[in-house]
Amino acid sequence: MTDLPYLTPLSPDQQRSLGLTEAWPLAIADRVRFSELDPLNHVNNVAYLIWFEIGRVTYFKHIGLSSYDDGAEEPRIVIRRGEMEWLQEMRADEEYVVRSRTVAYRSTSFTLKQEVWSGGTKRADFTCVIVLLYPDGSGRMPIPKRIIEHFHQVDGVETP
Template identity: 75%
Template sequence: MTDLPYLTPLSAEQQRAAGLSEVWPLAHADRVRFSELDPLNHVNNVAYLVWFEIARVAYFKHIDLSRYDDASQEPRIVVRRGELDWLKEMHADEEYVVTSKTIDYRNTSFTMLQEVWSGGTRRAAFQGVIVLLKPDGSGRMPIPDEIRAHFHDVDGVPER
């Protein structure tokens, strides 16, 4: 996997070369750093949450939900609930790919699926409910039509 660019959206060809079982709407490669290890030289559980958050922010920018540059105009994006499955341990300097896509939505919230892959093996999976709030935080904000279109056209969420 060493030919993959880090923290850059991967093409379908690059995703296949990394051993992903399917092509995802957004995938980023990186490697395990020493600071992410626990005393047993395994990746610390918290590191996975950070990896998923980095990928979520990249996903939100990628779909133009938020650029994170004008809090007075952009929705507040809140992780309402999350469930993480640690499937197989990881070690120092291991290269990995974090994938992200939306799998369902409602009026003001959507469910994302994210996974960590390394060596063609799924190592962790996160499923989270994301809620959009108005920029001032005064209440929920409907998902914009162009974002819903992305969920259908790119992520493959069935039409409601």
């Protein structure tokens, strides 16, 4: 995987070349750093959460949900609930891919599925419910129509 760009969206062909049989709307590659290891030389559990956050922020920028510009009038994006499963350990210098896609939505929230893959094996997954709030935090904000269209056309979400 060393010829792939890190922290840059991977094409479907790049995803398939890594053993991912199904290309997702967003996948980014990176590698395990020394600072992410615990005393047993395994990746610390919190590192996976950080990787998933990097994947989420990239996904939200990619679909146009947020630019993360302080001056922009954009929704507040809040994780309402999350569930993580660690499936196989990872170690120093392993290259990995974090992939992200929306799998369901309602009027003001959606479910995002994320996975970490390395060496053709799924190592961890994270599923979370994201709620959109108005920029001032005054209440829940409906998902913009263009984002719902993306969920259908790109992520393959069926109408609820």
